[in-house]
Amino acid sequence: MRGFMLAISGNFRSTIGAAVRSRIGLPFVSLAALALLFFVSSAIAADANSTKVAIVAGGPHPYFASWPQAGKDAARDFHLGAADYKVPQSWSLSQQNDLIESLASQGYNAFLVFPGDPAGSRNVVGELVDQGMPVIALAGCLQDPSKAAFCFATDTEHSAYLGAKELIKAMGGKGRIAHFTGFLTDPGTALRINGVKQAVAETNGSVELVQTIADIDAPEPAQDKINAFLATQGKQVEGIIATAWIPATVAATALRKIGDKRIHMIGLNDDPIILEGIKDGYVTGTMLQNPYGQAYIGSYALGKLMSGCKVKTDAPWLKTPQTTHFVDSGTAYVGASDLANYQDKMQGVTKDILASFQQKYLDCP
Amino acid sequence: MSPALDLSEITKSFPGVKALRGVSLRLDPGSIHALLGENGAGKSTLIKIITGAQSPEGGEICVSGKPVCFANPLQAIEAGIGVVHQERNLIPRFSVGENILLDRIASASLRPINYSAVHDEATHWLRLLELDIDPRRLVSELNVATAQMIEIARALSQQSRILLMDEPTASLTLSETQALFRMLRRLRDQGVAILFVSHKLEEILELCDAVTVLRDGGNACLSRPLAGMSRSDIVSLMIGRAEPIPDLGRNQRTDLPVTLSLASVATLGGHRDIDLDLRSGEIVGLYGLVGAGRSELARAIIGLDRITHGEIRIDGAPVSIGSPREALHRFGIGYVSEDRKQEGVILSHGVLANVGSTVWSRLRGWFGFLRDATVIRLVAPVLSALEVKASSLDQLVENLSGGNQQKVSLAKWLAAGTRVLIVDEPTVGIDVKTKAYFHQLLHKLAREGRAVLVISSDMPELITLSDRIAVMDHYRLVGKFENSGDYGEMSHAIMAYIHAAPPTASLKSQNSAANAAAT
């Protein structure tokens, strides 16, 4: 099967330039586009002996911003045929599934997949593995039982828990907090809610979780709901934790708008808005993840798997509610004092994981 | 003096048909000119060409001696041709005044409309038509007849030297028609040239000075003075031979079984004390002015309005009819709507789908299975008996002529085998020849044993058709009598009943009392 697909390699690249410049009447523009498309062809060199990694995101999202570079670096450093970043047009499981199938048809033979859905992506991953293409779940896990080699991601529940801990610490161990998070249909949302609840529960009542606002992953609803909350109930809370990207930026912007430094806030990721908020004192800190390391080490691991390594059964896997084959890609809290060197911090984490990765998790011939 | 409008040798063809093969028309200033022709003679195409909606393929149009060529309706308006179209062309949510001056709004673009000026000017044109309407009212609040007058006011406002009126009296009452005629004569005296299109020959004879008749896309006569011409002269020009004058005879047997009977019926819509018997084998004509509540009564009978008092009996047994579905399938009552295009037929569907719509649920087999062949077996004899002219059973009804559309809307009730047929304005917009055919058809249907109720505002039609006549005014039956068939005598009797009706005010209060009681 794989051989069959690799054997086909068309190359019509030379015709692109001429076709681009054709300008015809309006109804024909699209015809021209169609024709153009048919003549544009694969830019990927076919090399039957190498590993071609597809790094598949869940949809357009700033979180994945460092993945393309990580893929390129990994391809260079580990001598892979390719490690290309691929992203579906929008956050839709069906689109991601279509994309993955299509990538397999195009000759990619190893996959790092951000699962569009922990359960819903299992079938497509299973199909890939059945055809001899290894898959690692990246930045998010598949629900067991799945055929993915393992899951390499931030432990979301743990990260939310740690973030809430940091928040509680900043608040002096008591007070009331609010939690802003993403789409309810994202199963990670329930984990994050749990993580925050757990941290609050450990304070034995001295911290109270006043309200959880969810379903605010799009900018406008996030604006409306977060602002409405701050306007009417802002006085009743001393802390805010945001465990999704858009709510975090929107809340940081809103706090800056009110000019309220009384409320402590913990954000997520290294979005410039959050970092600036930390610098100016509107945001207490943020929970950092390691997207670059995920894609870089993930590509490395796929290269190893393709060259004959096997996943160890007795490796020191972590266990999460989703899977028993979990590798933490690292998480770190960044407060005002860490701003200058937080990237070094993360790179250090990446190096550490990489150094011991083969020995810890893989059996290589 | 050059003619106001001079058309010579106009030709126009559509794919598959030559609509106009060299038609001429001369319209002099200060005259009212009739344009006549049967449906399909090319009248509407000619009107479209004059108004700029279509352009001719050959021939010449001159306005006041100068050759013109219209690319769109606006250019025709600017050349001084005002038009009152057959179909309603008003914007319902706009005010009366704005509708009257719509073409002025059409030619402006960004400068704000000065509504008080618009309404003042509109008032002027309304006065001219002896209409007492606030120009600020929305058109959607007006009745059909008034809306028609608004369109006439619009044409007047364009101060056109040429005024084209396409069936302007179709929905007007007698007094409104008279007011319109007075106004048209006044305009004529001011030198306006008026082209008047109508199927009502009596009106033509009363109003017009000259006539142009079209037949099969050509001129049957060209701008011939009307003086000295009789009705039958015109008709023979239109159909190319003498008009068959049918005397259908009358059936005045009182021993026939009563099929449908209304006993002191009152409705939520406001009818009171309606008593009416419909016998198998007879035609009862229901006359009344527009707005008298005739169609509303028909709708109440087939279950579209609530009966609040009294009862409907079928074959003597009291029944309650909840929907048209029940009316048709349980009691065999069919209603042919006056609004053919909106309610009578489905324009975008084929002939078979239209005629079959009343019988599908009767013909269906297992799991609702229904084959065209089954429907055709039932429908085809009816269609051929009615001589519906269509290229195939799948031909879209919107591509049929008005007469054929009306045949389709009647055919579905015949196919359904109804025993009671309520026919509302059967021949509106249908030419003389087809009209006579419909009269014979309805007569025949009744003699076969159906009970037929014909609702019509066309008095000659009613007197030709009916065995008995009932007169309705203000939602009450004000008179019932045997039809003698003599036009003069009968029309007198009808008008006498209408004018003897109680004054409007007291009736309105009764109506509202009835409404209050009902709710």
Next chain:
Amino acid sequence: MLEGLPPAQGSDATETQYENAGRLGGKLGRFLLSSEFGLLLLVVLAFAGFWLSTRGFSSPFNQFGLSRSAAVNILISLSMMSVIVSGGLDLSIGAIGVCASILAGWLMEACRWPAPASVAVGLALGGLLGFANGQIIVRTGMHSFVVTLATMSVFFGGMIILTTAKPFDSLPDDFSLPAQQHLFGAVSPLLVYSVLIACMMAYLYRLTAIGRDMLAVGANARAALLSGISASRAVTLCHAMAGILAAVAGVMLSMRNGAAIPSMAGNLGQDWLLPAFLGPVLGGASLSGGRVSVLGAVLGAVLISVINNGLLLLHVGAFWLQFFLGMLLLGAVMIDKARMRVFASGDRR
């Protein structure tokens, strides 16, 4: 029954006007003029183009994936089409589809029901929710747009409340089997099911009384009502049918995913709306009702699936895909329009 009626003295002009309707003449001419033919042409064109210009398009693996997503797209299109027939639309089909598959998933996972029974109950729920839409529309007289806009939130929200957005993912193997089998090595059985359902729809509109009632009501509700057709019943049935078809699409999607997932049609099920309208509209259905083409909707859905699939295989840059999709759609409708002009010139009625 009308023998002996004097013949109407009709002029023959009107008759000849309609006889020579087409230069091409007969059924072939009408088919060449139809949007179905145009679509077929476009599907073949796109298929051939992608087959020749991309590697991988022709592979059995890809053809299998294509047939599977076409199967779902066809059902989504048919679902919307069955409401478009009545002159309305249904924004809630995505929500209904998800609700139905979630119920089936719950029955299989939590209640240990066998797959066929669970699917049947799921489809029944789809029908019920569609029926509710229809009843609200008929009884209140509100426009279906507004009603289904609100019920979309209500259905989806209700489902989220009951499931707290948790998927049902340990479903019996025989449930997702149809999505994994290969016919002839490259065709998903799901496509066969979709085509069968499409045939049933075609049967409904062509050969049953209720199908004709729906068309008549969609074209002109008042005329249909006066002809003794129950307009409210027809409208309600249209919506109920849309609900069932949406449920089938939802169940198919969860077969493919191996799990019933609340997010599989996007938030509120909105991801389905685009393919839902595109299929029927490309297929020549009139949005004002009364005119549909089952074949057209199927071909429209297939065209979208082929273009989607083919574009992924061309390396146009991940984010420009959507742009090209839009341009191709524009191109498709324009070509269709141009074809109508070419074939219709000289023999327009």
Next chain:
Amino acid sequence: MTATLRLSSDWLGLAILTLGGAIFLSVLRPDFLSSYNIFVLLDAIALSTMIALGQLAVIALGQTNLSLGSIGGLVGVAFAGAMQAGGVAPWLAVLLGLALGLACGLINGLLTARAGISAFVITLATLAAYKGVNLGLTQAQPLYDIPAVVKAVGTASISGPVPVLLIPAAIAVVFVWCLFDRIPLGRQILAVGANQHAARLAGISVSRAVIATHALSGLLAGAAGMMAVARLQVGQPTIGDDWLIPSFTAPVIGGAILSGGYVSVAGAVWGVALVVLITQALVLFQVDPYYVQFLLGLLILAAVGVNRFRSKRQTKAV
């Protein structure tokens, strides 16, 4: 006098419902009337109004603009991109943004009017095309370097609780209201929406009305896109993704007829206010997040139903 009474009947019920709701909320939650909350409410109303007006114009014509959000997103990122990458001055970027919105709308209008294909299909296709350009240009990455002036506009208030962003929204409301109330072009659009045939016979250029309407819709969508950038302080490529349904909700609640010929600008504004109020009420009462969507649907159904019932009764009384 009769005219004003009749006009008010379109939105009187909505106004009563909205104001009643506001009073109810402020009694239960005194914070509701706090200056900042009023600011937040007005801010949300400003953007939603702009979006609603963009759709309302096309509804007046009896058509739909599905690409509304897609234009908003494209203009939003182009606006941010021009300032970030091109170093264009903010005021110039605003003009460029408006021009781009107008151009997108013009393309919709021209294709609809000239090709004779339903606007539904055309805008469905351009929805994908514009979104594609947006994603292709940004690679789905947000643009962060928004000049301080723009950020300030997004957060500042004119005085007290009145946000600066209310100004463009207010201008748009007055403009669109004037347009459909007394500018000939607007009346022509309504006439075409009510009865295309009649409008053509009266000499109205249907294609001009179609093109103008879509251009206006694009312009308003573009303005909304830039307002969203100012509010979010980021050039988000996802701006506009969720606009479609709200863009219809408010005009329809406000009594617009989807088949064209009648719209109520005041009704749409009250519709926007009602939806914003409902959203906030659900936050205020700390409704379980899982119930929010469900209740929102029910409340919209109820609001439309009540308004319809009321207007029905009123017409009966007349």
